[in-house]
Amino acid sequence: MQGELIKRAVGLMENGTVNRVLGWRRGEFVYDITPSVFSDKDDLEKNFVYNEFCGNNLSRYLVQESEKEGKIAVFLKPCDTYSFNQLCTEHRIKRDNVYIIGIECYGKTSADLLREKGISAILDAKNNNGTLIVETVYGEKQIPMMDVMAERCVSCKSKKHVIYDELIGEDGGVLDSHRFDQVEEIEKMTAEERFNFWRGELSRCIRCNACRDVCPACTCEKCVFDNPKSGIRNKGAADDFEENMYHIIRAYHVAGRCTDCGECSRVCPEHIPLHLLNRKFIKDYNELYGPFMAGAEIGQVSPMCDFTKEKDAEPSIVQKGGAE
Amino acid sequence: MQVNENENWKPKIIAFCCNWCSYSGADLAGTNRLSYPAEVKIVRVPCSCRINPMFILRAFGRGADGVIICGCHPGDCHYSEGNYHTRRRMTLLFSMLNYLGVESARTRVEWVSAAEGQRFVNVMNSFVQDITELGPNRRLEDLRCREN
Numbered sequence: 001m002q003g004e005l006i007k008r009a010v011g012l013m014e015n016g017t018v019n020r021v022l023g024w025r026r027g028e029f030v031y032d033i034t035p036s037v038f039s040d041k042d043d044l045e046k047n048f049v050y051n052e053f054c055g056n057n058l059s060r061y062l063v064q065e066s067e068k069e070g071k072i073a074v075f076l077k078p079c080d081t082y083s084f085n086q087l088c089t090e091h092r093i094k095r096d097n098v099y100i101i102g103i104e105c106y107g108k109t110s111a112d113l114l115r116e117k118g119i120s121a122i123l124d125a126k127n128n129n130g131t132l133i134v135e136t137v138y139g140e141k142q143i144p145m146m147d148v149m150a151e152r153c154v155s156c157k158s159k160k161h162v163i164y165d166e167l168i169g170e171d172g173g174v175l176d177s178h179r180f181d182q183v184e185e186i187e188k189m190t191a192e193e194r195f196n197f198w199r200g201e202l203s204r205c206i207r208c209n210a211c212r213d214v215c216p217a218c219t220c221e222k223c224v225f226d227n228p229k230s231g232i233r234n235k236g237a238a239d240d241f242e243e244n245m246y247h248i249i250r251a252y253h254v255a256g257r258c259t260d261c262g263e264c265s266r267v268c269p270e271h272i273p274l275h276l277l278n279r280k281f282i283k284d285y286n287e288l289y290g291p292f293m294a295g296a297e298i299g300q301v302s303p304m305c306d307f308t309k310e311k312d313a314e315p316s317i318v319q320k321g322g323a324e
Numbered sequence: 325m326q327v328n329e330n331e332n333w334k335p336k337i338i339a340f341c342c343n344w345c346s347y348s349g350a351d352l353a354g355t356n357r358l359s360y361p362a363e364v365k366i367v368r369v370p371c372s373c374r375i376n377p378m379f380i381l382r383a384f385g386r387g388a389d390g391v392i393i394c395g396c397h398p399g400d401c402h403y404s405e406g407n408y409h410t411r412r413r414m415t416l417l418f419s420m421l422n423y424l425g426v427e428s429a430r431t432r433v434e435w436v437s438a439a440e441g442q443r444f445v446n447v448m449n450s451f452v453q454d455i456t457e458l459g460p461n462r463r464l465e466d467l468r469c470r471e472n
Contacts, residue, residue, distance in 0.1 A: 186423065195425025195463055224378070241385045241466035245378075248420055252377050255416060280423050284416055304416070307408035309399065315411060315433040318418040 001103075002050040004168060005075060008101060009048065010041055012073050018099050019070035022061055024054045030124050031111035035061055037072070050075070052125045052132065055108040055150065057263050059083035059093075060216040066094040074098060077105040078172065079152070081162045082259035082295030083216035088163075089298050090257070092219055102161035104169030106130075107145055107153035110266070114148055152262025152275060155179035162296055179260065180283045182276055202243045204270040207236050211264035211274050217254040217294075224249070251277040256302030258282065259295040288313045335389040335455040337364045339448070340379065342372045344402040345437045346394030352441035360448040364392075371395070372433075373406035377417045380431065385466035390430045390455035394447070397435040407435070426463045429454050 009021045021044060025036035031053040038044040057080045065072050076084060081102065087093045106127055114122060114134065121137035127145055134141045146154060157179055159172025186194060212218045212225065224230055225246070232242065251258075251274075260282060264274040285292060285303040289312075292303050341347040347368050353360060369375055372395030380391050393414060395407040414433050422428040434447045 191422075191425045191427060193425070194423065198424045239467050241464060244424060244464060245381045245385065248381060248417075248424065249378060252417065252420065277420070277423075280420060281416055284419050288415065289412070304412060305409075307405065307412055309408065312398075312408065312411055313415050315414040315418050315431075317415060318422050318428050319432075 001169075002048070005050050005101075005103065006045055006048050008168060009038070009044055009073060009075075012099065013041055013044070017071060018073040020065075020072050021048075022058050022065060022072055022074040023048050024050060024056065024075075029111075029122070031114075031122060037061075037065060050103075052109050052127050053111065055110060055263075055266055057083055057214075057216055057261050059087060060214070060219065062098055063087060063092045063219050066097040068097075071097050071099055073101060075101050075103050076161070076164070077103060078159050078161050079105075079157070079259070079261045080216075081164065082158070082293070083261055084295070085163050085298050086257055086259055086295035087216065087219070089295070089300060090219075100164045100166075102164035102167040102169075102171070104172070105159070107149040107156065109145070109148045110150060112271075113150065114143075117143060117148055119143065119148075150262060150266055151182075151273070152260070152265065155181070157260060157293075163298070180279060182273075183279050183283050186276065198244075199240070201272050202247055203240065204272060205243050205247070206270060207234060207242075207246065208269060209235070210267045210269065212250055214263045214267045215254060216261060216263065217257045217259070218250070224253075247274070247277060250274075251281060254278065255281040256285065256292075256304035257294050259293075288317075333456075333460065335363050335452060335460070336387055337361075337390045337392065337448075337452060337455060338383040338388045339364050339366045340369050340372070340375050340391070340393045341366050341436075342395045342402075342407075343368055343370050345396035345400065345435075346372075346444065348438035349394070349436045349440050349444040352438065353444045354441075356441050358441055358445045360445045361452040363452055364448050371401065371403050371406040372410040373403075373413070375410065375414075377413070380417065381464065384426075384430075384461055384464035386469045387461075387465065387471070389458070389461040390432075390451060392431075392447070392451050393433045394436045394444070395433070397437055400437060421464075427458055429458055430461060 012018045020037050020039040022037050025034045026047045026049040027033055033053055035056045035058055058074055059080050088095055119134050119141055124135040126133045130145050132143050132145045155177045156175055157177050158174045160174050161171050258278045262275045289303045372393055383391050395410055398407055401407045418428055418431050436444050
């Protein structure tokens with residue numbers, strides 16, 4: 001697959017359709033991957049990489065890149081195309097400056113997830129029909145892909161590319177995933193248990209702001225958390241309140257725009273399941289205001305910017321347990 | 325819930341009132357000599373949709389025990405549709421607070437019109453009573469802001 005992508009990218013650069021390519025750059029190790037813009041063909045052939053560790057959602061980088069001169073080619077996995085659509089809806093990306101190559105995806109893993117299963121010193125990994133064949137310093141190991149995939153991939157919401165100029169591989173459909181199961185489990189707990197659960201998770205937060213920086217919905221040029229006058233610019237959360245507040249506000253600012261791509265949880269160095277906060281909002285507005293999938297189409301109105309005059313849920317529904 | 329160690333404990337309540345309906349409602353309660361608990365501190369806002377979720381969290385952080393938002397009745401908003409937005413925003417925010425284990429009874433939205441002085445008083449009385457029963461807010465409190 002990697003060779004195919006490089007060939008296509010070089011082809012597009014040679015025939016002048018695009019002058020640069022947004023993709024993944026090889027790092028020191030096979031799992032050590034950085035999103036990168038390639039403007040040189042030799043560089044592309046040598047350093048472009050696509051493997052089981054390329055989880056990065058590249059849509060976000062287009063906010064800046066599509067403002068520049070000339071067209072850029074980008075490789076988007078199905079879930080990344082939702083983020084792209086959402087950014088187009090918000091007029092953050094110049095669609096005409098982007099050439100989208102949709103690529104198929106069967107779930108991504110990460111070195112951390114493999115290490116949790118006792119697989120370390122990874123040299124290479126290949127997905128062979130649902131089995132991950134990992135080459136390590138200690139020899140070859142096989143493990144079912146389902147066991148080492150990120151949570152967002154286990155409960156994948158869609159294999160469908162909602163936007164693309166051309167496709168490499170096959171297009172799938174929207175899946176009937178069980179992505180709200182974990183949210184429901186938490187909702188079933190008592191208030192005390194919920195509080196303790198979230199305290200256990202959020203107290204690990206080191207306020208590195210990685211979840212904000214990587215999020216394709218969090219693209220404000222001036223973020224509230226960077227405002228020196230706000231009193232909440234701290235790096236390193238000072239106390240419980242600030243941890244709670246930061247995460248509520250972060251999730252709230254993307255409510256109605258979050259495409260549930262799961263990048264926040266992927267980058268969290270403390271492995272906090274941040275996507276569960278976003279999913280709670282998604283679940284709530286799905287239940288209260290009808291099904292809505294951010295980024296499914298360009299030009300959708302988010303439930304947070306919309307209302308119905310007569311039969312909208314009243315906030316008292318929460319006390320009565322309606323949206324619990 | 326928590327046991328009140330101090331018998332004389334009085335809750336701190338922040339009420340965000342919209343300028344056009346609820347604030348006038350509170351005014352009317354005053355001119356009619358109706359009394360409502362002194363624990364309620366009113367913050368006047370131009371419209372209930374002016375209220376940023378951060379205001380609510382920060383009120384809790386700085387030691388509030390309950391936050392109540394008052395706006396015009398749906399359909400009566402001075403800016404046509406501000407309170408419709410409040411309705412959706414606050415529903416989701418309260419639901420999230422509930423999800424994080426913060427007692428949902430500490431937050432409330434009530435629609436009070438300029439002519440409803442008596443209703444304003446009733447709402448505040450019942451809210452203060454609820455919060456007094458719940459006890460001090462410990463789950464969303466910024467310890468750095470505690471006074472003693």
